[in-house]
Amino acid sequence: MSETSSSTPDYPAKPPVDNSGGGGSSVPLLALRGISKNFGPVQALQRVDLDIPAGQVTALVGDNGAGKSTLIKAIAGIYAPSSGTMMWNGEEVHPHTPRDAAALGIATVYQDLALCDNIDIVGNMFLGFEETSGGALDEIAMELKTVQTLKDLQVSTVKSVRQLVGSLSGGQRQAIAVARAVMRDARLVIMDEPTAALGVTQTANVLNLIKTLSSRGISVLVISHNLNDVFAVADRIAVMYLGNLVSNGPISKYDPSSTVELITTGASERVEPHPLHSFA
Numbered sequence: 001m002s003e004t005s006s007s008t009p010d011y012p013a014k015p016p017v018d019n020s021g022g023g024g025s026s027v028p029l030l031a032l033r034g035i036s037k038n039f040g041p042v043q044a045l046q047r048v049d050l051d052i053p054a055g056q057v058t059a060l061v062g063d064n065g066a067g068k069s070t071l072i073k074a075i076a077g078i079y080a081p082s083s084g085t086m087m088w089n090g091e092e093v094h095p096h097t098p099r100d101a102a103a104l105g106i107a108t109v110y111q112d113l114a115l116c117d118n119i120d121i122v123g124n125m126f127l128g129f130e131e132t133s134g135g136a137l138d139e140i141a142m143e144l145k146t147v148q149t150l151k152d153l154q155v156s157t158v159k160s161v162r163q164l165v166g167s168l169s170g171g172q173r174q175a176i177a178v179a180r181a182v183m184r185d186a187r188l189v190i191m192d193e194p195t196a197a198l199g200v201t202q203t204a205n206v207l208n209l210i211k212t213l214s215s216r217g218i219s220v221l222v223i224s225h226n227l228n229d230v231f232a233v234a235d236r237i238a239v240m241y242l243g244n245l246v247s248n249g250p251i252s253k254y255d256p257s258s259t260v261e262l263i264t265t266g267a268s269e270r271v272e273p274h275p276l277h278s279f280a
């Protein structure tokens, strides 16, 4: 079967903010081609092709062990792929560390969030990037920026930005981690199961936050096992099965039952295979 993928992208040009670096709007923000990753004999990723358009929410779904976390770790500079290329705004990039990825504008919010419980919200937002004025920490500037960023993201449940992060709920912690990324100009925010440990209200808050990011032109790649969440926020779905990206396209192509079929068997007669995937 031919692997050429000359078809036009199936996503609309929807950047409310032009974050394509001034290029054509059909250039995806992130394009993965033939990404593979082995852990010894285990082939965790097999020639994965995936486009992440600007300003859209892509849900990455798949059963346990399908390769979802490995894929986002490859994007985030944690794992070097065994082979394949990664294009950012049309240019080949090789992030070797999370810092490299962050410099490109790729931020990852993991389940076990890297926040310091014994520091307040402002301190966490600026950890490692503190602002100074006349040699001293500029607490007022940092506090104002924190308040503004949370306001922009419509995070309204935090009572005070001087609260210790250890006193926050799981959903509020996610919001702080995302706000931190947005403050550093993230263009793609990746979230690994952000609602897995959250209750109903906190889940709704995190889903709203995802929608707010997308409305501000920021792309989101979110791993979720919860199809209600997926169908509530995603513009696109990408399905992984045994290390292969078996389906990828706009949410309108899928319904919950075809998605479950794809997740559990790697195929569905009701969803055409996307030209951009490498399941041979």
Ligand SMILES: Nc1ncnc2c1ncn2[C@@H]1O[C@H](COP(=O)(O)OP(=O)(O)OP(=O)(O)O)[C@@H](O)[C@H]1O
Pocket: 039, 042, 043, 044, 062, 063, 064, 065, 066, 067, 068, 069, 070, 071
């Ligand atoms: N560091 C590692 N060393 C060896 N094997 C690994 C490593 N990380 C992942 N794997 C293997 O790679 C495969 C994909 O794992 P991965 O964690 O990406 O799955 P996942 O889709 O995120 O699953 P889950 O939904 O359970 O989080 C699995 O077979 C796993 O055992």
Ligand SMILES: [Mg+2]
Pocket: 068, 069, 070
């Ligand atoms: Mg995982």
